Amino acid sequence: MKSKLHFKSDFSTIDKTKLFNAIEKEKESIGYYNLPEQNIDEILEYANNFDENIDTVVVIGIGGSSLGAKAIYEFLKPSNNLKRKLYFFESTDPININELLEKIEILKSHIFVISKSGTTVETMAVFKYLYSLDSTNSRYTFITDSGSKLDKFANKIGSKVFNLPKNVGGRFSVLSVVGLLPLALGGVDIKALLDGALKIKESFFNDGYLKESLLNKALFYAKYHTTYNINCLFAYSQTLKYFAEWYVQLWGESLGKKQRHSAFNVGVTPIGLIGPKDQHSFLQLIMEGTRDKSITFIKIDDFHKSLKIPNISLPHLEELDILNDISFSDLISMQSESVLEALLNEGDIPIDEIIIDEVNEESIGELIYYYELLTSLVGELIDVDTYNQPGVEAGKIILKQKLQELGFRFQD
Amino acid sequence: MKSKLHFKSDFSTIDKTKLFNAIEKEKESIGYYNLPEQNIDEILEYANNFDENIDTVVVIGIGGSSLGAKAIYEFLKPSNNLKRKLYFFESTDPININELLEKIEILKSHIFVISKSGTTVETMAVFKYLYSLDSTNSRYTFITDSGSKLDKFANKIGSKVFNLPKNVGGRFSVLSVVGLLPLALGGVDIKALLDGALKIKESFFNDGYLKESLLNKALFYAKYHTTYNINCLFAYSQTLKYFAEWYVQLWGESLGKKQRHSAFNVGVTPIGLIGPKDQHSFLQLIMEGTRDKSITFIKIDDFHKSLKIPNISLPHLEELDILNDISFSDLISMQSESVLEALLNEGDIPIDEIIIDEVNEESIGELIYYYELLTSLVGELIDVDTYNQPGVEAGKIILKQKLQELGFRFQD
Numbered sequence: 028m029k030s031k032l033h034f035k036s037d038f039s040t041i042d043k044t045k046l047f048n049a050i051e052k053e054k055e056s057i058g059y060y061n062l063p064e065q066n067i068d069e070i071l072e073y074a075n076n077f078d079e080n081i082d083t084v085v086v087i088g089i090g091g092s093s094l095g096a097k098a099i100y101e102f103l104k105p106s107n108n109l110k111r112k113l114y115f116f117e118s119t120d121p122i123n124i125n126e127l128l129e130k131i132e133i134l135k136s137h138i139f140v141i142s143k144s145g146t147t148v149e150t151m152a153v154f155k156y157l158y159s160l161d162s163t164n165s166r167y168t169f170i171t172d173s174g175s176k177l178d179k180f181a182n183k184i185g186s187k188v189f190n191l192p193k194n195v196g197g198r199f200s201v202l203s204v205v206g207l208l209p210l211a212l213g214g215v216d217i218k219a220l221l222d223g224a225l226k227i228k229e230s231f232f233n234d235g236y237l238k239e240s241l242l243n244k245a246l247f248y249a250k251y252h253t254t255y256n257i258n259c260l261f262a263y264s265q266t267l268k269y270f271a272e273w274y275v276q277l278w279g280e281s282l283g284k285k286q287r288h289s290a291f292n293v294g295v296t297p298i299g300l301i302g303p304k305d306q307h308s309f310l311q312l313i314m315e316g317t318r319d320k321s322i323t324f325i326k327i328d329d330f331h332k333s334l335k336i337p338n339i340s341l342p343h344l345e346e347l348d349i350l351n352d353i354s355f356s357d358l359i360s361m362q363s364e365s366v367l368e369a370l371l372n373e374g375d376i377p378i379d380e381i382i383i384d385e386v387n388e389e390s391i392g393e394l395i396y397y398y399e400l401l402t403s404l405v406g407e408l409i410d411v412d413t414y415n416q417p418g419v420e421a422g423k424i425i426l427k428q429k430l431q432e433l434g435f436r437f438q439d
Numbered sequence: 440m441k442s443k444l445h446f447k448s449d450f451s452t453i454d455k456t457k458l459f460n461a462i463e464k465e466k467e468s469i470g471y472y473n474l475p476e477q478n479i480d481e482i483l484e485y486a487n488n489f490d491e492n493i494d495t496v497v498v499i500g501i502g503g504s505s506l507g508a509k510a511i512y513e514f515l516k517p518s519n520n521l522k523r524k525l526y527f528f529e530s531t532d533p534i535n536i537n538e539l540l541e542k543i544e545i546l547k548s549h550i551f552v553i554s555k556s557g558t559t560v561e562t563m564a565v566f567k568y569l570y571s572l573d574s575t576n577s578r579y580t581f582i583t584d585s586g587s588k589l590d591k592f593a594n595k596i597g598s599k600v601f602n603l604p605k606n607v608g609g610r611f612s613v614l615s616v617v618g619l620l621p622l623a624l625g626g627v628d629i630k631a632l633l634d635g636a637l638k639i640k641e642s643f644f645n646d647g648y649l650k651e652s653l654l655n656k657a658l659f660y661a662k663y664h665t666t667y668n669i670n671c672l673f674a675y676s677q678t679l680k681y682f683a684e685w686y687v688q689l690w691g692e693s694l695g696k697k698q699r700h701s702a703f704n705v706g707v708t709p710i711g712l713i714g715p716k717d718q719h720s721f722l723q724l725i726m727e728g729t730r731d732k733s734i735t736f737i738k739i740d741d742f743h744k745s746l747k748i749p750n751i752s753l754p755h756l757e758e759l760d761i762l763n764d765i766s767f768s769d770l771i772s773m774q775s776e777s778v779l780e781a782l783l784n785e786g787d788i789p790i791d792e793i794i795i796d797e798v799n800e801e802s803i804g805e806l807i808y809y810y811e812l813l814t815s816l817v818g819e820l821i822d823v824d825t826y827n828q829p830g831v832e833a834g835k836i837i838l839k840q841k842l843q844e845l846g847f848r849f850q851d
Contacts, residue, residue: 090719105534118716119774120677121746121767122517149715151759152748152770159749179755256731257669257708265532276720283724294728296669298710303561304530306831307502308688312695314830316706319668334533336564337571343591347563349842355533358564361841362531362834369833418726419718421781422774429773430761 028227028384028393034321034377036243043242049407050400051232057414058195059399062202063225063392065192067217070204073187074211081137084212085127087116087157088141088205089149090276092170095201096209098273099391102266103215106386110214116157119149124156133161139168139209143197145175148426170204196414198277199399202392216388223392231400244379245401248295248321249408255321255377258295259313262325263302263363266386271299274398281402283418284411293409303362310366314373321377322370325394326363328384332356440639440796440805446733446789448655455654461819462812463644469826470607471811474614475637475804477604479629482616485599486623493549496624497539499528499569500553500617501561502688504582507613508621510685511803514678515627518798522626528569531561536568545573551621553582555609557589560838582616608826610689611811614804628800635804643812656791657813660707660733661820667733667789670707671725674737675714675775678798683711686810693814695830696823705821715774722778726785733789734782737806738775740796744768 054060086093093115100113114127138157142150158167169181173190181188189204200206202224207217230237248258260274275297283294298320300309313320336358338351350358370376381397383390406413466472498505505527512525526539550569554562570579581593585602593600601616612618614636619629642649660670672686687709695706710732712721725732748770750763762770782788793809795802818825 089716094720105537118677118713119767119770120715122677124746124767125517146756146759148759148762148770148774149719151756152762152767155748155751155753155759155762156746158753159751176755176758180753183754253729256729265530265534272720279721279724279728283726283728285727292727292729294724296708296710296724296728296731298708301530303532304501306834307561308506308684309691310834311828311830312691312706312708314695314833315697315704316691316695316708317665317668317704319708334536334568336567339567339571341567341570341592342595343588344558344563346588347558347560347567349839349846350560350564350567353842353845355531355536355564358531358560361838361845362560365838365841366834368837372833416723418723421726421784422718422722422778425777425780426774427761429777430765433765433773434761 028390028397029380029382030237030240030397031380031382032240032244032247033371033379034247036247038243038246041246043246046242046245046404046407050403053403053407054232056194057199057403058192059199059202060228062192062195063221063228063396065203065221067207067221070207070211070217073208077137077212081135082111083131083136084111084113084209085116085131085136085138085157086113086141086209087138087150087153089117089147091197091200092141092143092147092150092205093117094198094269094273094276095395096206098270099201099206099210099215099220099388099395100213101269102386102391103388105266107214111212113209113213116153117149119152124153133157133166136166137168137212138166139170140177141170141205142175142177143172143191143200145171145177148423151177168208170208198280199414201273201395219388220392223389224396226389227393227396227400237397241397241400241404245404245408247377248405251321251377252293252295252405252409255319256295257298257320259298259300259309259320259322260325261300261302261305261322263359264325264327265301266327267325268299268301270391270394271301273395275299277398277402280416281406281413282409282411286410287412288410293411295405302366303359306362306366313376314370318375322379324363324367324378324380326360326380326382327386328382440802440809441792441794442649442652442809443792443794444652444656445783445791446659448659450655450658453658455658458654458657458816458819462815465815465819466644468606469611469815470604471611471614472640474604474607475633475640475808477615477633479619479633482619482623482629485620489549489624493547494523495543495548496523496525496621497528497543497548497550497569498525498553498621499550499562499565501529501559503609503612504553504555504559504562504617505529506610506681506685506688507807508618510682510807511613511618511622511627511632511800512625513681514798514803515800517678519626523624525621525625528565529561531564536565545569545578548578549624550579551582552579552589553617554587554589555584555603555612557583557587560835563589580620582620610692611826613685613807631800632804635801636808638801639805639808639812649809653809653812653816657816657820659789660817663789664705664707664817664821667731668707669710669732671710671712671721671732671734672737673712673714673717673734675771676737676739677713678739679737680711680713682803682806683713685807687711689810689814692828693818693825694821694823698822699824700822705823707817714778715771718774718778725788726782730787734791736775736779736790736792738772738792738794739798740794
């Protein structure tokens with residue numbers, strides 16, 4: 028993985044040691060930092076000895092309980108020969124539920140129910156539905172906090188349960204059992220995934236090549252968070268579509284907060300874009316709209332070279348012969364470079380680039396840990412508690428009241 | 440369709456006649472305004488007499504050439520019994536291309552090639568690829584500007600061609616042949632679609648119930664476009680996922696501009712959210728983040744009541760019995776209301792609501808025209824040319840140079 032900052036990021040007058048030390052200190056209490064070195068023997072044993080007749084892995088989870096595993100699975104799916112298919116129930120929308128039910132065969136599926144708290148309304152509603160279709164307890168594995176009501180339920184019915192490690196929040200949990208278990212069952216090389224994450228961790232904490240660049244990028248985003256209150260991730264590959272969704276949750280939920288030491292609401296709004304498609308949707312706004320956006324381009328160096336534009340010439344359309352014999356992936360590469368150049372020419376848009384060498388487990392592990400670190404750094408700098416999400420509670424309380432009122436009505 | 444503004448929108452001291460008259464005047468030259476009254480006999484004849492052996496409609500198009508038809512198709516698909524399946528090639532990403540090729544059977548498909556200019560790189564690259572697989576000219580219908588090179592090519596090979604009406608830009612073209620033709624072939628009632636649009640048009644231009652509300656909403660968005668530089672559409676139905684993508688293009692490309700009478704870049708950034716899924720991703724940022732977002736909730740009054748949460752009680756999880764026997768769609772309704780209430784309680788977030796009665800052609804026609812009008816109004820107020828997109832040209836020119844250099848290299 029390479030990282031290039033195209034904006035001025037000389038914070039030489041700022042003492043970066045303080046920031047670095049704050050993160051060093053967080054590392055002692057915040058669980059995600061140390062996931063790359065965890066012991067995965069139990070997960071590997073579980074996955075390696077799994078029933079070979081099961082060809083489908085179903086995940087019931089929402090937000091942090093599904094976005095990470097989905098991002099990794101969808102990134103690897105088109106190029107790796109994965110062992111099992113993964114499907115994600117991540118909404119109570121009956122349209123999603125029906126669509127997914129059409130695709131899976133329950134008798135050939137293993138179902139993960141993932142809820143940190145154990146009482147996530149959407150997850151539990153969908154679980155109840157699937158459980159009413161098939162209540163074979165060995166078909167289900169539960170991932171939840173130790174001691175939660177779901178933990179107790181799972182133990183009661185004798186299903187397999189895994190607990191989340193301590194102090195790992197949902198949106199930072201992809202490299203814990205939450206992501207690793209379903210992925211390992213799917214055939215993903217989770218050791219390589221963690222190795223990728225470890226590479227970034229070591230580079231940052233042991234004075235490697237990414238340390239300065241990460242600190243400078245975070246300092247820039249934090250210093251100008253009111254000017255550039257929007258951060259766009261512009262990925263030139265369909266494989267990164269769900270990574271972009273994972274990033275949106277990570278960034279939005281971590282940084283959109285009341286400040287710890289002020290009464291003010293802060294935050295930087297994340298937007299995930301996929302090229303070249305979104306060139307025809309969002310690019311005009313970046314190019315000529317308000318200068319309120321920073322842009323990170325993500326490019327994969329080498330992928331799917333085989334599909335080529337055929338060497339045919341069409342009457343009246345000879346100008347398009349320029350495309351002949353070019354692979355679609357080279358075309359996308361050139362499109363990404365062209366858009367990058369055009370935006371750089373504007374001179375006043377903060378742009379940086381991340382270049383991934385290959386589509387594999389190590390690369391996506393790197394990318395995930397890179398973004399987690401960046402989020403922690405910016406959170407520290409804009410003075411928020413990066414790891415909580417108090418803002419979603421109010422709606423849950425109102426929902427519970429509404430459900431209770433409805434329940435009373437039923438009893439009449 | 441109902442519309443409720445929850446923010447203060449009393450612009451009684453402002454002379455709204457000037458704004459209204461500007462839009463009245465645009466109506467004479469900008470083509471989209473008058474699409475609801477167009478003659479669709481030719482389209483209906485084309486669709487009604489189509490080969491019954493063709494069961495799949497393929498659209499090759501990007502941006503405005505595909506997003507609109509896709510939005511309508513995906514909205515109607517789960518509830519209507521449509522006649523043919525529609526697939527959209529809207530990227531040069533080899534992963535998309537391969538995925539779609541696996542799903543379609545070319546010999547049972549009819550293929551639309553849609554490019555206003557006739558030389559859109561992505562569309563033409565994919566067309567060349569499909570044409571190399573099957574060059575039966577009757578399998579293709581072309582939609583392009585009259586006199587374009589693609590128009591000439593299509594006439595030369597004897598395929599059917601339809602031209603876009605004058606002064607209808609790509610992102611405003613969904614209710615023209617661009618959207619209507621593939622949709623009619625798919626079995627969508629395009630007459631009802633246009634009737635829905637006409638209802639909104641008449642309501643606005645003939646002093647109907649939406650006029651004041653649209654003017655006030657546009658005035659608010661425009662007046663505070665630097666304060667609330669982000670507009671979120673929060674739709675509580677998976678069926679509106681692609682409508683949200685259509686809105687992102689419409690809003691972003693239309694409003695992200697240099698002002699006509701200043702040197703400044705302006706624009707409001709569109710974000711499409713789908714509930715309840717994005718409650719677990721983006722809601723924290725809306726609730727506690729910077730007050731830089733206006734939010735429009737879209738709710739469908741009545742849909743898919745049949746799928747229910749089963750009436751089962753699970754040990755240790757009895758608190759979730761509160762969900763028993765509720766339909767998933769009622770749960771979503773309550774979730775949407777709860778989040779809306781919680782956000783209104785904050786007191787300083789500009790929120791409004793759009794409520795759609797039913798999932799049908801008329802509703803989505805209404806919604807489309809409503810958003811087109813709103814875009815025109817805000818564009819007029821923030822002093823941009825709503826209908827051009829000069830910012831995307833620079834990247835295209837650089838790409839052409841890169842392709843030419845590569846061509847020269849090949850010739851060596």
